[in-house]
Amino acid sequence: xxxxxxxxxxxxAGVRNKKRKLNGKEKFWLIFRYISLAFIWFLVVMPIYVMVxxxxxxxxxxYLTNAxxxxxxxDFSAWSVAWSGTDYFPQSISESMGRTLFFVIQSSIxxxxxxxxxxxxxxxxxxxxxxxxxxxxxxGMFIPYQAIMIPLVRIATTLDINKSIYVLVxxxxxxxxxxxxxxxxxxxEAIPNELIEAxxxxxxxxxxxxxxxxxxxxxPAFVVVLIWQFTSAWNDFLFAIFLTGGSPKxxxxxxxxxxxxxxxxxxxxxxxxxxxxxxxxPTLIVYIFLxxxxxxxxxxxSLKG
Amino acid sequence: MSKTTKNKRSFxxxxxxxxxxxxxxxxxxxxxxxxxxxxxNVSLTNQNSGGKKAIEYVGFKNYTDLIKDERFTHSLSNLVxxxxxxxxxxxxxxxxMALLLEKGIKGEGFFRSFYLYPMAIxxxxxxxxxxxxxxxxxxxxxxxxxxxLQKIGLGFLQNDWYxxxxxAMYAMALPAIWQMSGYVLALFLAGFRGIPDxxxxxxxxxxxxxxxxYRHVLFPQLTPTLLTILIILGHISMKAFDLIIGINGKSYxxxxxxxYMWEATFDARDYAKGTSIAIVLLIMIAIVVVxxxxxxxxxxxxx
Numbered sequence: 001x002x003x004x005x006x007x008x009x010x011x012x013a014g015v016r017n018k019k020r021k022l023n024g025k026e027k028f029w030l031i032f033r034y035i036s037l038a039f040i041w042f043l044v045v046m047p048i049y050v051m052v053x054x055x056x057x058x059x060x061x062x063y064l065t066n067a068x069x070x071x072x073x074x075d076f077s078a079w080s081v082a083w084s085g086t087d088y089f090p091q092s093i094s095e096s097m098g099r100t101l102f103f104v105i106q107s108s109i110x111x112x113x114x115x116x117x118x119x120x121x122x123x124x125x126x127x128x129x130x131x132x133x134x135x136x137x138x139x140g141m142f143i144p145y146q147a148i149m150i151p152l153v154r155i156a157t158t159l160d161i162n163k164s165i166y167v168l169v170x171x172x173x174x175x176x177x178x179x180x181x182x183x184x185x186x187x188x189e190a191i192p193n194e195l196i197e198a199x200x201x202x203x204x205x206x207x208x209x210x211x212x213x214x215x216x217x218x219x220p221a222f223v224v225v226l227i228w229q230f231t232s233a234w235n236d237f238l239f240a241i242f243l244t245g246g247s248p249k250x251x252x253x254x255x256x257x258x259x260x261x262x263x264x265x266x267x268x269x270x271x272x273x274x275x276x277x278x279x280x281x282p283t284l285i286v287y288i289f290l291x292x293x294x295x296x297x298x299x300x301x302s303l304k305g
Numbered sequence: 306m307s308k309t310t311k312n313k314r315s316f317x318x319x320x321x322x323x324x325x326x327x328x329x330x331x332x333x334x335x336x337x338x339x340x341x342x343x344x345x346n347v348s349l350t351n352q353n354s355g356g357k358k359a360i361e362y363v364g365f366k367n368y369t370d371l372i373k374d375e376r377f378t379h380s381l382s383n384l385v386x387x388x389x390x391x392x393x394x395x396x397x398x399x400x401x402m403a404l405l406l407e408k409g410i411k412g413e414g415f416f417r418s419f420y421l422y423p424m425a426i427x428x429x430x431x432x433x434x435x436x437x438x439x440x441x442x443x444x445x446x447x448x449x450x451x452x453x454l455q456k457i458g459l460g461f462l463q464n465d466w467y468x469x470x471x472x473a474m475y476a477m478a479l480p481a482i483w484q485m486s487g488y489v490l491a492l493f494l495a496g497f498r499g500i501p502d503x504x505x506x507x508x509x510x511x512x513x514x515x516x517x518x519y520r521h522v523l524f525p526q527l528t529p530t531l532l533t534i535l536i537i538l539g540h541i542s543m544k545a546f547d548l549i550i551g552i553n554g555k556s557y558x559x560x561x562x563x564x565y566m567w568e569a570t571f572d573a574r575d576y577a578k579g580t581s582i583a584i585v586l587l588i589m590i591a592i593v594v595v596x597x598x599x600x601x602x603x604x605x606x607x608x
Contacts, residue, residue, distance in 0.1 A: 008499055009494045010417075011498055030410075033405050033410060034410075036401070037405050037406075037410070040398075040401075040402060040405075040416075040420070041416060041419055044419055044420055044422075044483070044487075045419060046438075047431060047434045047435065047438065047483070048422075050434050050437070050438060051433075063448065064442070064449055064452075065446070065447070065448045066448075067437065067448050067449050067452070068452070068453065117325055118325075118326050118329050120325075121322035121323075121325050121326045122326070124322075125321060125322030125325075126322065127320060127323040130322070130323075133326075133330060135598055135599075135602050136333065136334075136338075137329075137333055138598055138601075139591075139594070139598060140333055140337040142540055142590060142594040142598075143341070143587060143590065144544045144563065144583065144587055144590055146563055146566045146567075146579075146582070146587075147341050147344055147580075147583040147584060147587040148336065148337065148340035148341060148343075148344060149570075149583065150344060150347060150576050150579055150580050151340040151343040151344055152336070152340060174332055174333075174336045175336070177329050177333055178333070181329070206321050206325075231425060235426070235427030235428075235429075236427075237427065237429050237546070237547040237550065237551075238546055238547065241567075242567075242570075253427075254429040254430075254547070257429050257430060257433070258432075258550065258551065261433045262554055269437065272433050273433060273437075275433075276431070276433040279427065279429075279430045280426045280430045280431075283425045283426060283427070284422070284425055284426065286425070287421075287422055291418060291421065294425060298424060298491070299491060299492070302492060302533050302534075302537050303597075303598075303601050
């Protein structure tokens with residue numbers, strides 16, 4: 001088995017860095033590397049910095065010309081306006097955020113369960129043609145969803161589920177099957193076949209081997225898939241805009257935000273920045289605490305690891 | 306698995322697996338492949354106005370109309386410009402990041418975590434900021450990036466960014482590069498660290514200089530990684546949608562294929578046109594992705 005890709009990335013490359021005195025040239029390169037790293041860091045952080053500081057300037061005093069300046073005094077009023085709205089800023093994102101959380105949790109859990117079962121079969125109970133079927137699944141991961149969108153909208157309309165948020169649960173579960181299957185399959189491939197063979201010798205059924213041997217080992221893969229599905233469904237705009245048709249009653253975080261920042265509210269920069277920040281927080285928090293698992297999901301999408 | 310155990314496997318062991326994945330197979334076949342065929346079917350008809358009139362098959366008329374449609378060729382050429390700048394930009398930036406980090410450096414984890422965070426945020430949210438930072442006002446009225454450029458003495462670089470036809474798509478590539486460079490970094494870093502240390506040591510013993518080691522020993526080892534990155538960035542770029550919408554809405558100047566499909570479907574209710582644009586997009590992506598999937602499938606077989 002090849003070394004796990006995330007371990008490779010986070011591996012401490014300490015072997016080549018034995019502690020010793022650096023000569024002049026090496027010192028120069030080390031300083032050069034730190035300056036470059038800091039410069040890139042600055043560029044990467046800048047948009048979030050702009051978001052954060054401009055959300056703390058209140059509702060009125062936010063102009064493009066002072067976009068990079070720190071607030072003179074902290075003013076959290078934009079937060080309450082963005083969260084629950086006021087008379088001059090009627091849209092709010094609290095309701096859409098709640099709705100998004102509601103459907104995203106469900107779609108992630110269902111996706112993880114399906115992915116685990118599929119991954120187990122594709123890794124350990126291969127049937128004739130299973131590799132071909134698996135490749136067919138993978139293609140489904142890369143397609144532009146526009147190519148299925150118009151028929152999908154028609155199906156949703158005919159079945160009358162486009163008036164409920166479950167239409168998005170359905171979409172994310174169905175189109176999440178390939179990536180979730182892939183992540184679990186890769187994870188289960190790494191489990192030694194001997195373990196399964198031992199189970200078979202004991203005449204344990206496929207289901208029992210799964211329940212008593214595989215499932216207890218699956219926690220990390222479940223975390224990866226849950227996080228992946230959570231993040232991609234939370235950030236999804238394409239399915240949301242097509243399937244809910246921009247209806248305010250079904251607005252989710254991204255569609256609500258797009259409506260707010262795209263409408264005539266452009267003058268309230270502070271509120272727009274705050275709303276964008278609030279919408280980004282859930283996925284950012286997940287990244288901060290479970291970044292490693294997020295990275296693994298992300299790299300699975302490249303079919304590596 | 307050895308051959309003997311394979312032969313011993315009972316009928317239920319061979320087919321039981323299929324039973325459990327059958328629901329997923331049926332779902333994928335219907336909702337991916339079935340709906341693609343359905344889309345193709347719609348694209349061959351005259352359903353141009355919500356479907357009130359009798360549906361007739363018109364052959365490839367919708368596709369030939371697309372070639373003559375100025376708005377479509379415009380969105381296609383926009384997409385090409387965007388893709389070239391985005392792929393090159395993200396590739397170079399991510400590669401530089403990986404070069405700076407690959408040997409290991411104190412604080413690596415800190416830098417790496419920050420370089421990767423943009424991928425956790427939606428482009429609808431980041432669009433608000435980029436829409437603002439890349440504002441086209443200049444000189445006294447300047448804000449955002451134009452102001453920052455003035456401040457550091459690079460005022461001559463002030464730009465209309467995504468507003469004017471000339472450079473709009475190149476400006477649009479900047480936020481995309483900002484978001485995806487971390488991905489390139491991660492893949493290259495894994496590539497670098499997957500190269501056995503012995504290779505470097507051997508070259509060093511042979512008297513190769515550091516730059517020679519990179520050029521002749523390490524870089525050739527990264528070719529498969531490079532291929533993966535090109536495919537991934539390429540298909541992401543061709544699908545560009547919420548990035549564009551988040552920053553500049555449906556504006557004509559920055560319209561790409563996916564956005565034009567949305568406009569044709571939603572605003573004009575021209576489903577035949579919408580599906581034909583989508584199928585063209587699908588074919589473009591399939592040309593890039595299918596060979597990669599086949600290559601990957603073969604690699605798996607050797608594992």
